[in-house]
Amino acid sequence: MASVENDDGTVKYGIVGVGMMGREHLINLYHLRSQNVGVVAIADPHVPSQQLAVELAQSFGWHLEVFSGHRELLDSGLCDVVVVSSPNMTHYRILMDIISHPKPHHVLVEKPLCTTVADCKKVVDAARRRTDMLVQVGLEYRYMPPVAKLIEVVRGGAVGQVKMVAIREHRFPFLVKVDNWNRFNANTGGTLVEKCCHFFDLMKLFAGANPVRVMASGAIDVNHKDEVYDGKVPDIIDNAYVIVEFDNGSRGMLDLCMFAEGSKNEQEISVVGDIGKGEAFVPESLVRFGTRVAGRDGVQTLKAEDRRIKYDGLHHGSSYLEHLTFLSAVRAKGEKAPAVDLQDGLISVAIGVAAQLSIEKGQFVTIQEVMDEHYG
Numbered sequence: 001m002a003s004v005e006n007d008d009g010t011v012k013y014g015i016v017g018v019g020m021m022g023r024e025h026l027i028n029l030y031h032l033r034s035q036n037v038g039v040v041a042i043a044d045p046h047v048p049s050q051q052l053a054v055e056l057a058q059s060f061g062w063h064l065e066v067f068s069g070h071r072e073l074l075d076s077g078l079c080d081v082v083v084v085s086s087p088n089m090t091h092y093r094i095l096m097d098i099i100s101h102p103k104p105h106h107v108l109v110e111k112p113l114c115t116t117v118a119d120c121k122k123v124v125d126a127a128r129r130r131t132d133m134l135v136q137v138g139l140e141y142r143y144m145p146p147v148a149k150l151i152e153v154v155r156g157g158a159v160g161q162v163k164m165v166a167i168r169e170h171r172f173p174f175l176v177k178v179d180n181w182n183r184f185n186a187n188t189g190g191t192l193v194e195k196c197c198h199f200f201d202l203m204k205l206f207a208g209a210n211p212v213r214v215m216a217s218g219a220i221d222v223n224h225k226d227e228v229y230d231g232k233v234p235d236i237i238d239n240a241y242v243i244v245e246f247d248n249g250s251r252g253m254l255d256l257c258m259f260a261e262g263s264k265n266e267q268e269i270s271v272v273g274d275i276g277k278g279e280a281f282v283p284e285s286l287v288r289f290g291t292r293v294a295g296r297d298g299v300q301t302l303k304a305e306d307r308r309i310k311y312d313g314l315h316h317g318s319s320y321l322e323h324l325t326f327l328s329a330v331r332a333k334g335e336k337a338p339a340v341d342l343q344d345g346l347i348s349v350a351i352g353v354a355a356q357l358s359i360e361k362g363q364f365v366t367i368q369e370v371m372d373e374h375y376g
């Protein structure tokens, strides 16, 4: 495993793609400065994004080397760790270039790992040969304090054997992004890959099993219908129901609505086992759990918080915690695997791809089917 610490003990980061999420990573790393980390370089072809990142870094007293492409950043040799936070459709090429670069770089890649299963599989295969690199995938919802608390409750056995995992995301429409890349399935992988890979990752975690088949219904019903880019109307769905069956007999259900600003919570998660039920609410940051025996009167409610969080960002501190765990794996020099690995990234995309395909076909789609190259 590559040693990442320089003579002065610092770990030097580069960020590829400094739009909304890349700048959240930059700010997180600033809040981790007492752990001897620094951002030294960025790569982004969009000058306004470069400028915003440079201004932010200047306000931290950090100097950034600015590149317009990731290859120059890699060739500069300046970085030990690269955060990939460019648009989804760029992840594959960038990851393959990092993995094949002579200098080892540890990588934190934003979700989704890639936009197709075929590309994810190629990355997983290529990375397997680089035993000197760590790759963590940015599925950080597991670190949101109420979600992390619910994971702890479920793993502690409070609900028994998990049978049903229901995740409701009711929120605002997709935000406007640089060059509107997120308006088209070809760039994002489709809504159920792009954003819902987070929820499929959580379902798999709660179920403690592997997905077998997926059934979904969804459409573009309300949002983006009056938008046109280069003569094309967006094709990304804005609502869906998705059922996922797991190989231990448990099942998950996603209820996604992206025209639901009138909601108290953005995510509501319910995990029911054979003896009890647990729930998490974001952003209320509440966790509830109870047992069948104790009934409604026995339901306990907790406020979830994590005092390690120094910066909340747009994700309730979860991307800060993601950096903390990734840094500890990087510093462990191969003794510790990344908390969210490439296989997690691949499976979360595969479930999303199966769900998108199920909507098209109007029938169940097996995970085996999408793992075949044919469906990409």
Ligand SMILES: NC(=O)c1ccc[n+]([C@@H]2O[C@H](COP(=O)([O-])OP(=O)(O)OC[C@H]3O[C@@H](n4cnc5c(N)ncnc54)[C@H](O)[C@@H]3O)[C@@H](O)[C@H]2O)c1
Pocket (backbone or CB within 6 Å): 016, 017, 018, 019, 020, 021, 022, 043, 044, 045, 046, 049, 069, 070, 085, 086, 087, 088, 090, 110, 111, 112, 138, 139, 140, 177, 178, 179, 194, 315
């Ligand atoms: N984990 C999460 O919760 C979360 C939240 C939001 C976005 N994301 C992910 O982060 C990534 C970026 O999303 P965003 O919201 O910041 O988008 P954005 O449009 O705000 O920023 C993307 C930036 O990448 C730049 N870029 C485009 N092509 C590039 C290339 N080849 N090399 C380097 N930079 C390039 C763009 O110029 C832009 O500045 C996406 O993969 C997205 O899915 C993750």
